Amino acid sequence: MSFFEAHRALLDEAVNACRTRAYWSAFPEIASGRIYGETAKADGEAAFKAMLGKPFDLGQPGGAQVGKEVSPYGMPLGTTYAAADVDAIVNASLKAGEGWAQASIEDRVGVCLEIVDRINKQSFLMANAVMHTTGQAFMMAFQAGGPHAQDRALEAIAYAYEEMNRVPRSVNWTKPQGKGDPIVLDKTWRIVPRGISLVIGCATFPTWNGYPAIFASLATGNSVIVKPHPGAILPLAITVKIGRDVLKEAGFDPNVLMLAPDNADAPITQDLVTHPGVAIVDFTGSPAFGQWVRENAGTDLVFTEEAGINSIVIDSTHDFRGMCSNIAFSLSLYSGQMCTAPQNIFVPSGGIETNDGHKSFDDVAGGVATAIDKLLGDPDRAAAILGAVQNEATAKRVDEARKLGRVVRDSAPAPVAGFDQARTASPLLLAVDAKDDRAWGEERFGPIAFVIRTESTEDSIILAAQSAKRKGAITASVYSTNDRVIDKAADAFARAGVALSVNLTGGIYVNQSAAFSDYHVSGANPAGNACLTDSAFVANRFRVAPLRRQKAA
Amino acid sequence: MSFFEAHRALLDEAVNACRTRAYWSAFPEIASGRIYGETAKADGEAAFKAMLGKPFDLGQPGGAQVGKEVSPYGMPLGTTYAAADVDAIVNASLKAGEGWAQASIEDRVGVCLEIVDRINKQSFLMANAVMHTTGQAFMMAFQAGGPHAQDRALEAIAYAYEEMNRVPRSVNWTKPQGKGDPIVLDKTWRIVPRGISLVIGCATFPTWNGYPAIFASLATGNSVIVKPHPGAILPLAITVKIGRDVLKEAGFDPNVLMLAPDNADAPITQDLVTHPGVAIVDFTGSPAFGQWVRENAGTDLVFTEEAGINSIVIDSTHDFRGMCSNIAFSLSLYSGQMCTAPQNIFVPSGGIETNDGHKSFDDVAGGVATAIDKLLGDPDRAAAILGAVQNEATAKRVDEARKLGRVVRDSAPAPVAGFDQARTASPLLLAVDAKDDRAWGEERFGPIAFVIRTESTEDSIILAAQSAKRKGAITASVYSTNDRVIDKAADAFARAGVALSVNLTGGIYVNQSAAFSDYHVSGANPAGNACLTDSAFVANRFRVAPLRRQKAA
Known part of the structure; x- marks a missing residue:
């Protein structure tokens, strides 16, 4: 059975999920031995450890070794990768792309699906690799770096597959000519890829953010060069290695997928x-x-996908504690290093109405601070939520941010058992006035958040939406018991191209963006010009070459 | 009945035609009184004449009058248009766009369909306006400027409609939580337009080339500013006026669609x-x-859509006279001023095999020249095919091109009855060697063609495909009785992103590009970065704004 046939049922489900956008997931997010195999966890850790301190062989052309990754949990990985001359990589990619471009849609999509399937089987290995490059806690590294990223890959493949299939492969075109013979043309169309696709990875979500582009480009026939962030090479090296193995097995030049690692x-x-x-x-x-x-x-x-400043507008709530807890988690998760994490919390100076009665501005700020303290009170739980800080610059940014406002809750290290050298920081929460936009009006990447005193909820919405238009935003959140306020926020954030969540409490957070349902990044404000994943993300990665043959008379 | 409901059946047919790409047309190309009304021809001419020599009132904000159009058939139109300050136009468009952005998909698409329908009813007026700005002969001006352009508009509307509808409007998203209560979100998505869409028209096909963008942008919620070529304002002014009338009737600010005319x-x-x-x-x-x-x-x-150099590769033929006649027509139609018209005819130095026996290189060149002479032998037919030359620079280019090679057939004026001052030129056919790429390797817009002596058909294919990659090309044509040659040409031109026609004879020409079937321009070579029309042409004209509301517990 071909790779395509083997995975066709899953592909059909994915295509359908992209259409309905109801809940669906292909790859289980539960890191369980019952799903991934009893020894999967230990095997993954062992495989990861076996990669440390030695060259990682991708079988690519290349010379000197590069790679200086250091785990945010403290230890250098010591893994190295063959560097290659840029021209040599581009030429190898170009050459490999010729055969890939000629392959059928089904053959290419089949290879892509098989790659993702094999990556899924290595989810525990990937969890370790993601954890020790990005600083994510293990469980998040497993989920976001593993199955969630794989879902994003499948989503991109499904979009690419459907988009290519919207172009008919052939048709008999018969134009009537009154009483004369009709004009008859046999028309066929073929998908022509663009050429080489360069995917530049980031240090915080190398797989989740990289997979949509990698697989959208591969499926549409382009050869792909993956340029990982020098701080997070390993997750993409594992990805590329698996991809190259599958390509080779399917009879393609493995250089269809290459890694281009470098040092900072x-x-x-x-x-x-x-x-x-x-x-x-x-x-x-x-x-x-x-x-x-x-x-x-x-x-x-x-x-x-660049970055933005995400906002929460607090107007009123039926569940004050639920709201504070939910916000506390959003601020704490991966120490605020998600592109979807909120930074600015807008609260009217007159306070808000809640199920616990009126709460002043300070009550709200204090409520969030208390919820953070409570959430992170247990060190093990704190470590599992916060993880580590990927970049030294982020840690430094937290230190310097203290002077930007009145400290409502201070940031502190959050020790991780077994990793004495981990670079950690819990959320810093600052209170500022709306006019202090020098403080809150810039992106402060990391565990830094502002509670901003505004004139009114209307003022809050205007400020947050303006900030999104000017500096970009991926998410926004509003808490209100008033439908008119919600509608106003919905209008304002839609116009600013921001995904809005309303009244989140419990186990769902504004940071989360689900494959097959949530359009991640709108492309309509400076936070990025593309969306993961919509038609526009795939439709221009290939072109259509028409051929028309006149039927012999 | 709403505009949308009134035209819904037609829209559904158009959507289906875009999918199958079999022959389909919404607007009859036959300039018949039985279809368009017994008095339509006279009415159209009278309406056109009534527009000459006076201001054209669009009801737009604006000051001084601009407009210096001169018919390529000789007379100045004398029609003028209110110019407007660029900032004033942009501000009016921005303001009008707010309400348009809020309208439902159906309301917007309904307005677009009604506009196209009303434009169709003015096809005879449009034919006169197109004829006396572009220089097209009347019948071509009617077809390409009227129903064919209207089909292209409908195609763009159909693509936009389907693309917007690929985004579900809402869904209940329920994520299971093992034994716990599921997480339930009500998700809704809205279409957010980009803002102002600027459509810059050309002087040769102002409606055919302008409509896809105008209607794709309008349907997806953008306000549109049409900047016509100063030499071909009137066809787009008529279009904008009809559009503004429909917008007003439907309760929208007519500034959703504005004209921004200027003088050269x-x-x-x-x-x-x-x-x-x-x-x-x-x-x-x-x-x-x-x-x-x-x-x-x-x-x-x-x-x-920029321009390119289109090629014909002649390898062999079962119908030498049919081939020569077909090429002669392609070179003559609208005096070679179509972006799809061929310029370069590649013929092997050893000649070709045909149903009339072996033909030398000179036989082939002579065959095409003779076919042109025959086609244009009758002055009335010549005028009906050639039309007039839009731009003085094109006429000058023809004069200067004579020295670029050996003249096989000279260009000559082609008088048009009733228009003594018409600017006309029949095709100039030059013979050159493949190495004379200084001559044939540049675009020579207008009735200028080269018969190029190559080493072999293989050489011809390589030269033509390389030229397409380097300078762009929209069409290519090959004549061969050998399937292997056709396959080789198909591969080479597909890789170069060129639409290839094979063995055309009789009443179908490489210049012709049918709405709902032929993808016009691939976007894969320098002839243009976009295609009329595919998903990529519409999918990025709007973005999606997600809204998720947690169901109250």
């Missing part, structure tokens, strides 16, 4: 982005570099 | 393209200005 002190990203051989660029990272990529790429086809 | 000596296009208020730019025109637009637009969302 000798970066190659700019050389790749500006290379005339590159036809598509996908970028996840900072707005500063994102802007450079958009302005300097050698191609017009650039998809970005 | 005081152009405003650059100010519009770089205006920060403009979110989408669609451009049809020269590669030189197209490059400027792509590099300088204030938005990343730029769709272009």
Whole structure:
């Protein structure tokens, strides 16, 4: 049975899920031995440890070894990767792409599905690799780095598959000519890929943010060069290795999928982005570099997820404690290092009405602070939620942020058992006035949040939506018992291109973005120009070449 | 009955036609009184004449009158249009766009369909307006400027409608939580337009090339500013006027659709393209200005049709006379001023095999020349095929091209009865060697063609495909009795992103691109970055704003 046939039922389900956007998931998020195999956890850890301190062989052309990853939990990984000359990588990718471009839609999609399936089987290995590059806690690294990322890959494959199939493969075109013979043309169309697709990974969610582009480009026939962040190479190296194995088995040149690793002190990203051989660029990272990529790429086809400033507007609530707990979790999860994490909490100076009676501005700020303290009171639970801080610059940013407002809750280290050297920080919560937009009006990546005193909820909505338009935003959240307020927020955030969540309490958080349902990033504000995943994300990765043959008379 | 309901059956048929791409047309191309009304022809001409020599009132804000159109058939139109300050137009468009953005998909699509329907009823007026701005002969102006352009509009509306409907409007998202209560979110999605869409028209096919962008943008909720070429304002002014009438009737601000006319000596296009208020730019025109637009637009969302050099590869034929006649027509139609018209005819130096026996290189060149002479032998038929030359620069180009090779057939004026001052030119056919790529390797817009002596058909295919990759191409044509040659050409032109026609004879020409079937421009070579029409042409004209509400516990 072909790879395509083997995975076809799953693909059909995925296509259907993209259409309905009801809850669906292909890859179980529960890190259970009953699902992944009794020894999967131990095997994954062992496989990870076996990769440390030695070269990682991808079987790619390449020379000197690069790779200086250091776990945010303290230890250097010591894994190295063969670096390659940019021209050599591009040429190998170009050459490999020729055969890949000729393959049928089904053959390519089948290979992609098989790759994702095999990645799924390595979810525990991936969890370790993601944990010790991004700093995510183990469970999050398993879920977001494993099955959730795999779901995002499958979503992109499903979109690409459906989009290619919207182009009919052939038709008999018969144009009547009154009483004369009709004009008859046999028309066929073929999918033509763009060429080389460059995917630039980030350090916090290398697989989750990288997979949609990798698999959308592969499925549509492009060869892919994955440029990992120098701080998070291993998860994408494992991905590329699995991909190359499957490609080889299916009879393709494995250079259809290549890794282009580098060290931070000798970066190659700019050389790749500006290379005339590159036809598509996908970028996840900072707005500063994102802007450079958009302005300097050698191609017009650039998809970005940059960053934004996410807001919570608090107007009123039926569940004050539930609201505070929910916000506390959103601020704490992965120490605020999610692109979907809130930074700004807008509260009217007159306070709010709640099920526990009126709460002043300070009551609300205090309520959130108390909820954070309670959530992180148990050190083991704190470590499991916060994880570690990926980048030293983020830790430094937290230190410097204290002076930006009145400290409502201070950030503190959050020790992780077994990792004495882990770089950690719990949320810093600051109270500021709306006019202090020098403080809250900039992105403060990491566990830094502001409770902002506004004139009114209307003022809060205006400020948050304006900030989204100006600086970008991926998520917004509103708490209100008043439908008119909710409608007003819905209008304002829709116009600003921000995904809005309303009255979240309990086990669902504004940070979470579900594959097959939530459109991640709108592309309609500076937080990014692309969405994971919609038609626009896939439709331009290939073109259509028409052929019409006149029927012999 | 709403506009949407009134036209819904037609829309459904159009959506279906886009999927199957079998022959379908909504608007009859036959300029018959039985279809368009017994007095339609006379009414259209009278309406056109009534527009000459006076201001054309669009009811837009605006000051001084602009407009210096001169018919390629000789007389100045004398029609003038209120010019408007660029900022004033953008602000009016922005303001009008607010209500339009809030309208339902059905309301917007209904308005678009009604506009196209009313334009159809004015097809004879439009034929006169197109004829006396572009120089097309009357019948072509009727068909390409009327029903064919209307079909292209409907195709774009159908794509936009289907694309918006691929986003579900709402869903109940229920995520199981093992033995606990599921997480339930009510999710809704709304379509958010980009903002202002600027459509820059060309002088040769102002409606056919402009309608897809105008209607794709309108349907997806953007307000549209139409910037006509200063030489072909009237067809788009009529279009905008009809559109504004329908918008007003439907209760919308008519400034959702505005005209931004200018004079060639005081152009405003650059100010519009770089205006920060403009979110989408669609451009049809020269590669030189197209490059400027792509590099300088204030938005990343730029769709272009520029130009290319189209080729015919002659390898062998079962119907030598049919082939020569077909090519002669393609070279003559609208004096070679179609973006789909061939320029380069590649013939092996050893000649070709045909049903009439072996034909030398000179036999083939002579065969085409003779076929042109025969086609244009009758002055009335010649005028009906050639029409007039839109631009003085094109006429000059023909004069200067004579020195680029050996003249096989000279260009000559082709008088048009009743229009003594018409600017006309029949095809100039030159013979050159493959190495003379200084001659044939550049676009020579207008009735200029080269018969190029190559080493072999293989050489012909390589040269033509390379030229397409380097300079762009929209169409290619191959004549061969050998399936292996056809397959080789199909591969080469597909890789170059060129639509290939095979062995055309009789009443179908490589120049013709049918709505609902032929993907016009691939977007995969320098002839343009967009296709009329595919998903990629519409999918990024709007974004999706998600809203999720937690169900109260």
